[in-house]
Amino acid sequence: MKINPSQLRSLLAAYIPARLPVLITGACGTGKSDIVEQAAKAAGHDLLISHPVVEDPTDSKGLPFPNSDGSAARFLPFGDLEQALNAKCPLVWFIDDLGQASPSVQAAKMQLLLARKIGEHRLPEHVTFVAATNRRIDNAGVSNILDPLKSRFATIVELEPSIQAWTEWAVSNDVTPELIAFLRFRPALLSTDQKTKELENLPSPRGWGSVARQLPVVPKGLELEAIAGAVGEAAAAEFIAFRQIYQHLPSIDGILTAPDVAPIPTNLSALCAISTALGQAAHPNNFDRVMVYAHRMMAEGYGEYAVMLCSDAVRRNSEICATPAWIMAQGTEFGRLIMGNH
Structure with missing residues (x-):
């Protein structure tokens, strides 16, 4: 469904406090990132921006680290995941250029988006996901987004310039x-x-x-x-x-x-x-x-x-x-x- 920037701001103003994840698609340079930043600020949320195109799957689940006796291992969060897990204030976790990420990185995001946890780590209730991607027709290196990942979003909208x-x-x-x-x-x-x-x-x-x-x-x-x-x-x-x-x-x-x-x-x-x-x-x-x-x-x-x-x-x-x-x-x-x- 195509919407203009004003409609997208209204949508995010309602969905961010309700903790409903939104995926925004659209051509390059239409202002998707700027609008998300403005919406987070208007909602009084901190903003965390991730770029999965440069991530490995471990960025979304943590690094395996063995116990001292070597009998087991835990996944230790780091980077953006650690920041989100430790967020004390309401936070918008903005996943930019999601469609350019590899399938393995996209798959690692599924549990975070649906169950709001990864392994033994659970996200605070005040963390909201918003993601953005170019379309396959935009010459932006987007191959596709996995269907199970798309279904994790409450809604998918296409931003049209105005x-x-x-x-x-x-x-x-x-x-x-x-x-x-x-x-x-x-x-x-x-x-x-x-x-x-x-x-x-x-x-x-x-x-x-x-x-x-x-x-x-x-x-x-x-x-x-x-x-x-x-x-x-x-x-x-x-x-x-x-x-x-x-x-x-x-x-x-x-x-x-x-x-x-x-x-x-x-x-x-x-x-x-x-x-x-x-x-x-x-x-x-x-x-x-x-x-x-x-x-x-x-x-x-x-x-x-x-x-x-x-x-x-x-x-x-x-x-x-x-x-x-x-x-x-x-x-x-x-x-x-x-x-x-x-």
Whole structure:
């Protein structure tokens, strides 16, 4: 069953406290690991991350160690297993890239997932399992997951990328507005179902996150090459072209100085860009002027972009909700649209 990032967060918020194990599948770079980390933090759990692709079966059952008289042996836990067995606080044990593990390592996980014990060692009740894997079609070295291991999970869900979820993350993490605006204008470029055996990256949420980190430091004249290395040449070329439009937009300072007369772009890509940039520049002290411009956009038939602008502003700074301009807008149709989107 395919779900979006918001739905996955809701699922994990319910299943983690209930100690129900979840297996998350999906393409490379869709944010599976990040969402699990966020969910563990939101639930107030510690997070233990295991990578079974580099494990031996002994990692899941312990090392055999003989008694002093040599008459018997015990399996002594070590590494991640020891940490989980000794966990004093609620813990999410996240098994990443499970499908890349060898069958013998997968088999060693079965008893842990079903019986919550291995040999004589029993896991504390406050340990919850979550696992993630790429799919066989993702060129990620996944052969399969053993059927008995799959049946140990309460549910298996497939994570699909979402432009709304990515932009919410980007706005909250101060990603440059030109990149957010570009992907809002070209959401199909957030990810691709294409596969390649060549040594190159294709568009993915992880790749665009890498672009966001590169933009402040990439040397001038190397933007296309650097960005193409993260998301592919075609997507990089479109973004570079969009940046040229973005750089010729009306000044944000100019809009905030005279919001009642500042020009409103009619080109849709420019509208997307100016809305995103103004939403990032908004704060409680200038939000009254932001709303003047937003109401003008609404009146000229660009309500979708006005709502986007105000939603971004509130997502970045919740104190805006206490401003007179925000409160006064709630009694209008515009205010209801904003609240519905937010």
